[in-house]
Amino acid sequence: MTKKICAYEDKDGFVCNEHANESGLCFWHDPNQDKSGPEIKEKLEQYARSGGQTRGIVLKHADLSQVNLVNHHKKHGFDFSYADLYRAKLDCAHLFNIKLDHASLMKANLTAANINCASLRDCNLLGVRWHECKIENIKLGKELRQQKLAKIATQKKEFDEAFDLYEQAEEIYRDLRKHSEREGLFSLSGDLIQRELTVRRMRMPKFSFKRLGSKIVDIFCGYGEAPLRIVFISIVMIIICASIYTFTGLNYQGDIIAYSPDKPLWENVSLFLSCLYYSVVTFTTLGYGDFTPVGYSRAIAAIEAFTGSFTIALFVVVFVKKMTR
Structure with missing residues (x-):
């Protein structure tokens, strides 16, 4: 009589070679099999350590308190991708480095469990009990x-x-x-x-x-968690305003200086650097007075000064918040 093999196959092409029951699935992949008994924990540990296909197994309502699913002396943990652990009791469970990608932990009890370094990409985590659970270096995906x-x-x-x-x-x-x-x-x-x-x-x-x-x-x-982003935006703002000042012109010692295609390249570059200096002074609201805006430059300077004072204050608040945690 030919041995009937479990018909389980997940989206990534992984299959199960366990003996199938009447449903066409093995005990672990059959959603209709009762796995709520106290003996299920030891059975699962033995099954995982013997090399059984743990991807996609159904453990809804299973009592797995204090279960040890750490793959000792191995680089990768046990792979429980696509597993269904709906309302599973996993309190005090040892799940270090376990892979639960695309799995379901919906309403599972992870009280005092250890899931450090676990991979939880695309995992359903709705309603999980996290009390005292160890979650260092978990991978949630983007x-x-x-x-x-x-x-x-x-x-x-x-x-x-x-x-x-x-x-x-x-x-x-x-x-x-x-x-x-x-x-x-x-x-x-x-x-x-x-x-x-x-x-x-x-x-x-x-x-x-x-x-x-x-x-x-x-x-x-x-949202207050990226202070360096403020620095980058400030630099961009200063350079943009400096470029505008180059064309709209500034007043320096009674002379209006502005970009002209008739001027030599070095003179226009020197003008841009002077406008860059003025932009920094305006953004930081120092206002030395050696350069003054004229025409449209006045509106740009007013906007830059207001934005600069606001941005500097924002940076201080965000930086202090980030560093004092």
């Missing part, structure tokens, strides 16, 4: 699963679904951020607050002033 699905829903003009998915993503980021702050992982919490506020912005009306204001704050300082 976006959560909900964000990707929300973008697809937006393209299909299913705006209610997209709004709900963005709301779920915000909740996940908020829960993770609060937990990372409690754990003292301020670098991670800084990244998470940026992501949280970004998905919150996506829930705002598309052409509203509120959304525009949120986008501007993101561009200028990354």
Whole structure:
């Protein structure tokens, strides 16, 4: 009699070679098999260490308290990609370096678990209990699963679904951020607050002033988490204004100096450097008085001075906030 092989195959082409039951799937990949018993923890450990296909296994409601799924003396942890761990009890579990890409940890209990260095790319983390869970160096990827699905829903003009998915993503980021702050992982919490506020912005009306204001704050300082971005924008602002002054002209010792194609190249370059100096002085609101604006340069100087004073104050606030964590 021919041995019936499990019919499981995931999106990446991985298959399972375990013996299949009547459903065509093995015990681990069959969603109808009861895995809530107390013996499931030891069975899972043995199955994983014996080289079984752990990708895509279904462990909904499984009691895996204190389970040890650390792949000792190996570079890579066990691969549980596409696994379904809905409402699984994983309190005090040892999951160091585990791979849970595209998996579901929805409403799983990770109280006091260790998932340091775990890969959680495209994993459903909605409703996870993070209390006292170790999350150092976890890999979340650029976006959560909900964000990707929300973008697809937006393209299909299913705006209610997209709004709900963005709301779920915000909740996940908020829960993770609060937990990372409690754990003292301020670098991670800084990244998470940026992501949280970004998905919150996506829930705002598309052409509203509120959304525009949120986008501007993101561009200028990354919601208070990117002080160097302010420095870069300041440099760009100074160079742009200097270029404008070169053409609109400045007053220097009673003479109007401005770009002219009839002048030698070195003279126009010297003029630009003088305008660059004036732009720096104006942006920092020092105002030495050796150069003064004329004509359209006055409006540009006023805008630059206002922007400069605001930007410098913003940099101080953001830098102090970042460094005093």
